[in-house]
Amino acid sequence: MGAVLELSGVTKSFNGASALRSTDLQFQRGLTTALIGPSGCVKSTLLRLILRLIEPDGGSIKFDGTEITRQNAPEIRRRVGYVIQEGGLFPHLTARANVLLMSRHLGQPGEQAETRLAELCALSQFPTEALDRYPAELSGGQRQRVSLMRGLMLSPELLLLDEPLGALDPLVRSALQEDLKKIFLRLQQSVVLVTHDMAEAAYLADEIVLMNEGRIVQKGTVAELRDQPTNEFVREFLNAQRSVHF
Ligand SMILES: Nc1ncnc2c1ncn2[C@@H]1O[C@H](COP(=O)(O)OP(=O)(O)O)[C@@H](O)[C@H]1O
Ligand SMILES: [Mg+2]
Structure with missing residues (x-):
């Protein structure tokens, strides 16, 4: 297995204000990792940094063991699928x-x-x-x-999905969640899924990375986040979705 993607000390500011605090994170090959957190916590920015659509201020991002640079970014982008919010179709x-x-x-x-x-x-x-x-x-x-x-x-060796189901009504969304799960399993696809819906993350992801205000708050399975929350934010974020059983 091993990491398909490895972030070490990645930071990003916008207009002098820190957006992403120094972040270390590994994404395992063949698994689905959900990036979850409230709106504005830099989920989409993190995907754009991975694709080098924006330049990090510091740190390194390795894809399949190779550090991504401005020079090799176009080639690496071809090995990474990217589906944005609302689909982005022409x-x-x-x-x-x-x-x-x-x-x-x-x-x-x-x-x-x-x-x-x-x-x-x-x-x-x-x-x-x-x-x-x-x-x-x-x-x-x-x-x-x-x-x-x-x-x-x-x-693609890696598929990045940015809230791909955000705009859909609940029935269509649930049908697509089921299909996505089958597809990822069938392809043994490495996936990073951005969502703000814990039920979706719990259903689709092997591992959950909960973010808040530009930093990782806790990483683990949904059971770990539920049973051993590292702080009050984790507890509140999960409680806020208490109508869902997982
Ligand atoms: N290109 C940019 N220039 C300035 N600020 C930005 C830019 N991209 C994102 N931001 C800011 O960074 C923060 C995180 O944005 P984003 O990654 O889109 O959050 P999320 O996807 O978690 O909702 C927001 O406060 C947003 O306004
Ligand atoms: Mg976003």
Whole structure:
């Protein structure tokens, strides 16, 4: 197994104000890790730092043992799938064109790409007849499935998901959670999932990293956070979701 991603002393400030305090964190290969915490606690920023869409002020981030630099970031980004809040699909491209975008950009043979697309439709339960529709012609759940297919198209070694189900109604959301769980297991995918929903984290993740105000408060299984909270914030964060049984 081992770590697919390793952060050591990573820091980031915006306009002189510290956003991410010095952070050490390892993400294990083949597992799903949930980054959870209140809005503004730097979850999305952490994913952007990993992808080098923004530069850290200090510290290092290693992907598969190699330190990510400005120079190798474009190459590493191709080995990492990224699905953002609301999906981020291009509205003027069909579902098919959205999924195939990077593959075409990299000049992959069309036949190989179509085979992969068919696999992904089966995996993510997306109806192939809807591939030629534009995002506006799809349901919210279908759009998220397209975003997921796009994230998985190049068989990434790591998949980063930023609140992928945040905008969906509860029934669609729960169906997608079940499908995601099956997909991650089937692919033995290494996943970092950002969410603010503890029930979702408990259902999907092997390990939970609870953050607050730019730092990690506690890392562990949901049972560890519940039974051995390291401070009052952890207790309150879990209590705030007490209607959920886990
Ligand atoms: N590019 C940026 N410039 C200035 N401030 C930013 C930038 N990106 C994020 N921030 C600030 O960093 C904090 C964390 O943001 P974010 O990572 O989006 O939080 P989360 O995803 O946990 O809700 C917020 O206070 C936000 O305003
Ligand atoms: Mg966010």
